[in-house]
Amino acid sequence: MDAAVVDAFFAAAPRHHHHQIRTAAAGCRSARLQAARPPCATPFGRADWQTACAILASSATGGGGGGESSDATSRAPRVNGQKPPPLPALEKKAVPSELDLVPVSNLPRPLSISDLSPAPMHGSQLRVAYQGVPGAYSEAAAGKAYPGCDAIPCDQFEVAFQAVELWIADRAVLPVENSLGGSIHRNYDLLLRHRLHIVGEVQLPVHHCLLALPGVRRELLTRVISHPQALAQCELTLNAMGLNVAREAFDDTAGAAEHVAANALRDTAAIASSRAAELYGLQVLADGIQDDAGNVTRFVMLAREPIIPRTDRPFKTSIVFAHDGEGTSILFKVLSAFAFRDISLTKIESRPHRHRPIRLVDDANVGTAKHFEYMFYIDFQASMADVRAQNALAEIQEFTSFLRVLGSYPMDMTPWDAAPPKDIDNSSSSSHY
Numbered sequence: 001m002d003a004a005v006v007d008a009f010f011a012a013a014p015r016h017h018h019h020q021i022r023t024a025a026a027g028c029r030s031a032r033l034q035a036a037r038p039p040c041a042t043p044f045g046r047a048d049w050q051t052a053c054a055i056l057a058s059s060a061t062g063g064g065g066g067g068e069s070s071d072a073t074s075r076a077p078r079v080n081g082q083k084p085p086p087l088p089a090l091e092k093k094a095v096p097s098e099l100d101l102v103p104v105s106n107l108p109r110p111l112s113i114s115d116l117s118p119a120p121m122h123g124s125q126l127r128v129a130y131q132g133v134p135g136a137y138s139e140a141a142a143g144k145a146y147p148g149c150d151a152i153p154c155d156q157f158e159v160a161f162q163a164v165e166l167w168i169a170d171r172a173v174l175p176v177e178n179s180l181g182g183s184i185h186r187n188y189d190l191l192l193r194h195r196l197h198i199v200g201e202v203q204l205p206v207h208h209c210l211l212a213l214p215g216v217r218r219e220l221l222t223r224v225i226s227h228p229q230a231l232a233q234c235e236l237t238l239n240a241m242g243l244n245v246a247r248e249a250f251d252d253t254a255g256a257a258e259h260v261a262a263n264a265l266r267d268t269a270a271i272a273s274s275r276a277a278e279l280y281g282l283q284v285l286a287d288g289i290q291d292d293a294g295n296v297t298r299f300v301m302l303a304r305e306p307i308i309p310r311t312d313r314p315f316k317t318s319i320v321f322a323h324d325g326e327g328t329s330i331l332f333k334v335l336s337a338f339a340f341r342d343i344s345l346t347k348i349e350s351r352p353h354r355h356r357p358i359r360l361v362d363d364a365n366v367g368t369a370k371h372f373e374y375m376f377y378i379d380f381q382a383s384m385a386d387v388r389a390q391n392a393l394a395e396i397q398e399f400t401s402f403l404r405v406l407g408s409y410p411m412d413m414t415p416w417d418a419a420p421p422k423d424i425d426n427s428s429s430s431s432h433y
Contacts, residue, residue: 127152129160129169135254135276137206141299142173145202155251157186161194164304172302173202179296181229183349187300188377191320191406192351198318198407200301203414208234208290211257211282212269218285221245225256226271234271236291257282301409308385309408315383316346318406321396322353322375330399331376337395338380341388347379375402384408 128149130138142151152169154160163169177183191198208230212221221243224231228249238247250256256270261280269285270276277284300318309315323330338345353373382389384405397403 126150126171127169129154129163129172131155131157131160131174132252133254133258135257135273135279136252137204137254137273137297138173138175138252138299139254140273140275141175141202141204141297144204145173145200145299145301146171157190161190161196161302164196164302165194167304170303171199172196173299174302175297175299177298177347178206178229178233179294180233180290180292185351188349188351192375192404196302196304197306198300198409199303199307200409201316201412202299202301203412204297204299206233206290206295206297207273207288208253208271208295209274209277209284210269210286210289211260211272211277212285213260213264213266214281214283216266216269216283216285218243220267221269222267223248223265224269224271225250225259227251227253227256230271233291233295234289237286237289241286241289254279298412300407306407307409309383310410311383311385314381314411314413315385315408316379316381316411317384317389317408318377318379319393320375320377320402320404320406321400322373322402323399324401333399334376334378334396337392341392343388343392344381345378346381347377349377350374351377377406381411 126146126149128142128146129152130136130142131154132138133153134151136153139151139153142149149171152163154163157174160169160172160174164172174187175184176187208226210218210224212218218241223246224238224243225248226234230253231247231249250259250270253270253272254276257272257276257280259265260268260270261282270282271289274284274287276282309317321334335345351374353375380389382392384390385408389408393403393405
């Protein structure tokens with residue numbers, strides 16, 4: 001109760017009522033303090049603080065003078081939608097019916113499941129990095145792996161890895177082996193250096209074409225340029241065609257076609273895809289010139305996070321390991337761990353250990369014989385959700401110094417058609433399939 005109100009009651013009331021007025025004033029002050037600060041045994045929460053603020057604010061706006069209100073429980077304001085305890089008596093002035101101290105509309109929106117959902121596995125929203133320029137076989141592999149994706153060309157394999165790590169791209173599609181040229185060692189080394197995960201694979205049939213500027217005849221050519229593997233894969237066919245000309249290596253097949261078109265090289269042909277011919281305005285002198293019709297390149301799909309392995313479809317798992325032991329006994333134990341559980345291996349590859357390329361035979365460092373240290377890459381047909389694969393890796397981990405799972409992912413089971421037999425004595429502009 002305010003001091004002005006108490007003085008007014010003292011002046012108006014008889015002397016023998018002064019004691020009752022003092023008691024009532026003390027009770028009001030005690031109730032007000034009790035409402036503003038609950039006992040320590042009760043937690044003083046946000047709602048209690050807002051209620052106390054509302055009571056004090058309503059008391060400050062109430063006018064002095066006048067007797068007690070006949071309605072001791074006058075209507076109190078609602079604080080954030082909750083009705084506080086009744087206000088003390090003697091308050092006659094009207095107060096707002098709703099008092100929002102914290103605007104609800106300004107509070108941050110809670111996260112929903114859509115905010116936490118990962119990027120779609122397929123569709124035009126995915127940005128997929130590949131090595132090369134438009135028209136490269138890697139671009140075709142990216143389109144096969146993620147139809148409708150936004151393909152991002154990169155000039156080097158490592159740039160594609162970094163594009164995914166830096167969130168410039170969502171996925172990367174890179175070649176790891178070819179059925180004729182073998183493994184692409186650079187990407188195996190990059191798989192170990194970077195922390196990306198293999199989430200899928202795609203196998204792409206390779207159909208090489210001999211491309212030149214419009215109007216150029218085959219007998220006028222003095223040079224053929226392309227990627228080193230493409231040149232090697234077409235060597236016998238080029239010789240059978242009578243093209244005993246200089247052969248120069250280029251960064252990639254589509255880049256070679258672009259170079260011929262950009263510099264108007266009428267004495268030079270490029271080995272690339274038919275899509276490269278369409279993109280750069282070149283004519284196809286010969287189609288399907290690879291030496292082996294079963295020319296297939298295997299690509300892996302890389303992402304920042306692994307996928308959850310399953311057992312309802314064929315899966316493949318890729319691992320890399322190293323060992324400190326001598327000889328081939330460790331490798332034999334690793335292979336036995338898979339053979340004992342009837343797990344088929346699809347690939348085994350060895351690469352020199354970068355940090356320890358050479359190891360002496362004896363500990364005294366006095367011997368002359370030395371061995372190379374190797375990292376071993378293995379692909380096997382089993383999912384990490386399979387108990388057999390889990391037990392095999394648990395056994396391998398006991399006698400290896402390093403073991404890492406590069407990914408467990410679905411196998412590419414889509415059929416592919418080999419190129420039909422070609423006739424090398426055909427006219428320069430004919431197509432073989």
